[in-house]
Amino acid sequence: MIVLAVMLAIVCGFAAVRWVHPGVRGETLVGEAILVGLAVPAIGLALAAFVGVKWSVGAVLVASTLISAGVAFLPSRDRKSVHVAERPPAGTSTSLARCIDALSLVCLLGYARFAWFAAGAENDFIGIWGVKARVFLARGGIDWDFLAAAGNDYAHPDYPILLPQIFSWVSLITGEWNEASLGLLYPAMGFAVLLLARSGLRHETSSELLTSLGSLILLPLALSPWIGLAEGPLVAYGAGALILLHRGLTGDSGAMRAGAVLLGLAASIKNEGITLAAAVAVAVVVLGSTQRWAHLRSLWPAAAIATPWIVLRELHGLQADLTEGAAHVRLLSRTTDPEQLMQIVRSIARTPVGQPVMWIAAVACIALFWRGVQRREVLILAVVLQQLGLFLVAYAVTPNELEWQITWSWERLVSQVALPSAYVAITLAARQLSRNRSSVEDAMLERPTS
Numbered sequence: 001m002i003v004l005a006v007m008l009a010i011v012c013g014f015a016a017v018r019w020v021h022p023g024v025r026g027e028t029l030v031g032e033a034i035l036v037g038l039a040v041p042a043i044g045l046a047l048a049a050f051v052g053v054k055w056s057v058g059a060v061l062v063a064s065t066l067i068s069a070g071v072a073f074l075p076s077r078d079r080k081s082v083h084v085a086e087r088p089p090a091g092t093s094t095s096l097a098r099c100i101d102a103l104s105l106v107c108l109l110g111y112a113r114f115a116w117f118a119a120g121a122e123n124d125f126i127g128i129w130g131v132k133a134r135v136f137l138a139r140g141g142i143d144w145d146f147l148a149a150a151g152n153d154y155a156h157p158d159y160p161i162l163l164p165q166i167f168s169w170v171s172l173i174t175g176e177w178n179e180a181s182l183g184l185l186y187p188a189m190g191f192a193v194l195l196l197a198r199s200g201l202r203h204e205t206s207s208e209l210l211t212s213l214g215s216l217i218l219l220p221l222a223l224s225p226w227i228g229l230a231e232g233p234l235v236a237y238g239a240g241a242l243i244l245l246h247r248g249l250t251g252d253s254g255a256m257r258a259g260a261v262l263l264g265l266a267a268s269i270k271n272e273g274i275t276l277a278a279a280v281a282v283a284v285v286v287l288g289s290t291q292r293w294a295h296l297r298s299l300w301p302a303a304a305i306a307t308p309w310i311v312l313r314e315l316h317g318l319q320a321d322l323t324e325g326a327a328h329v330r331l332l333s334r335t336t337d338p339e340q341l342m343q344i345v346r347s348i349a350r351t352p353v354g355q356p357v358m359w360i361a362a363v364a365c366i367a368l369f370w371r372g373v374q375r376r377e378v379l380i381l382a383v384v385l386q387q388l389g390l391f392l393v394a395y396a397v398t399p400n401e402l403e404w405q406i407t408w409s410w411e412r413l414v415s416q417v418a419l420p421s422a423y424v425a426i427t428l429a430a431r432q433l434s435r436n437r438s439s440v441e442d443a444m445l446e447r448p449t450s
Contacts, residue, residue, distance in 0.1 A: 001181070005173040005174055009037035009040065010030075011068075012036075012065075013032065013033030013034060014037070015068035015069065016037070016071045017029060017032045017033050019071050020032070020301075021254040024254060027202075030195055031193065031196040032192075032240075032244075034189070035189065035236060035237060035240055038185065042162055042168070043063075044062075044063025045165050045169055047063055047067075049142045055141055057173060093208065097212035100209075100213055108194075111190070112184060115187055117183075118228075119179040119180050120180075122226055122228045125179075129164055129229060131155055132155060132161060133165075133167035136164060136168050137168050137171060144316050148316050148318060153321065156320075158271070160271070161309070162268035162269050166233075170182060170185065183227045183228065186223070186232045189236035189237075193240045194219065197214070197419075197423055200247055205430045207430065210433060211430075214426040218419060222236070224415065229412070230270040235415065235416055237262050237265045237266035237269060238263070238420075239419040241262035241263035242423075243259075244256070244258050245263070246427075247259075248298075249375070250376070256295070260301040263299065264302035264303070265305060267305065268305060272416055276387060276416075279387055280302075283383050284299070284379065286382070287375060288379070321399060322394055323397075325399055327397045340402075347406040348406055348410055351407055351411060353414050354411045354418065355418060358418065359418070361425070362421050362424075365429050380421075381421070384420060387416065387417050391410075
């Protein structure tokens with residue numbers, strides 16, 4: 001039944017992507033359809049709750065159909081086909097690329113098996129994401145009383161609720177609350193963002209071998225080990241958004257619009273997604289070209305998707321724990337006291353960062369090929385640096401004990417920006433290798449024959 005539910009979502013996604021990114025095809029189409037499609041029924045449940053309709057299978061199907069059909073038939077301003085680099089003729093490199101793709105598929109299937117058995121084991125799933133979904137299911141809608149009730153702070157009522165709503169509609173379609181089935185959403189989302197990364201790398205290099213090798217390197221960054229938590233979906237939507245925006249800045253308005261949609265969905269997953277959207281807007285304005293204001297306006301879908309939750313959260317008084325009490329006093333105290341600053345530094349240094357070899361390789365690669373960097377890569381790196389800075393600010397204002405807060409969150413936070421950082425590094429390296437190969441081939445063609 002979980003396969004049927006995901007297939008239903010993909011159908012909804014195809015219909016929506018038809019308007020969001022007209023002319024798109026291949027891996028980009030499938031990746032966007034999965035990510036958008038998983039969100040469409042969840043948004044449908046939110047609309048059903050807003051008009052007072054109790055959640056049910058029928059409500060999911062009707063709402064999803066109406067949203068998908070409505071979006072699909074909206075007039076689009078841009079019907080140009082999306083250019084996709086043609087694949088090179090079959091040969092040794094293509095055969096090797098297929099072998100690498102087969103290895104990636106085996107790893108993805110192994111991860112799916114892990115996700116099936118690991119689902120429901122994480123504390124934050126039990127206390128935050130899973131409990132919200134079960135409460136909403138029992139209520140047949142969004143339970144604002146539960147979110148606003150004193151004593152339910154453990155469930156982080158201020159967090160956006162897209163992920164619990166995804167869990168809810170899947171449970172409605174499958175007819176049961178099955179945590180193992182919910183775990184399979186994570187390989188689906190990881191697969192989707194990998195497809196977007198593959199398409200982006202092929203667009204940059206036109207090399208099947210480099211595309212397959214880059215996808216294999218990105219694979220562990222796209223597959224979150226925290227099944228049931230928001231990090232996996234946030235990486236899928238957030239990194240997917242940055243990859244599409246990276247491509248959209250070359251003039252592909254459809255990719256820009258699709259990236260903005262995924263950015264809005266990332267902001268609907270977790271609070272860090274909201275700061276990600278803000279960081280993208282800042283980077284576009286500060287680092288953008290002469291078209292910066294046009295690019296900023298093209299991000300309107302992100303604001304349209306994210307704003308309703310922010311407004312509702314304020315209306316229902318759902319306060320974040322970071323802003324409890326005198327947050328500004330804590331910020332001032334911890335940033336002006338050398339001992340407290342060193343405590344943050346020491347705690348971070350003692351906490352595993354996750355994929356340390358990847359981070360070393362990514363930084364080295366970016367430094368080595370920096371001369372080939374383009375403005376759109378700088379924009380992604382600026383977003384990553386802003387996010388890391390905001391993570392540190394969050395530690396400076398948290399009312400919780402610093403050592404505990406950093407120990408249990410730093411690795412997960414860093415994982416949110418690992419994939420886009422690695423994507424920039426691989427893009428720079430692959431682009432340079434592709435140029436070197438073209439130069440060698442041109443030199444061989446110009447060599448006089450004897």
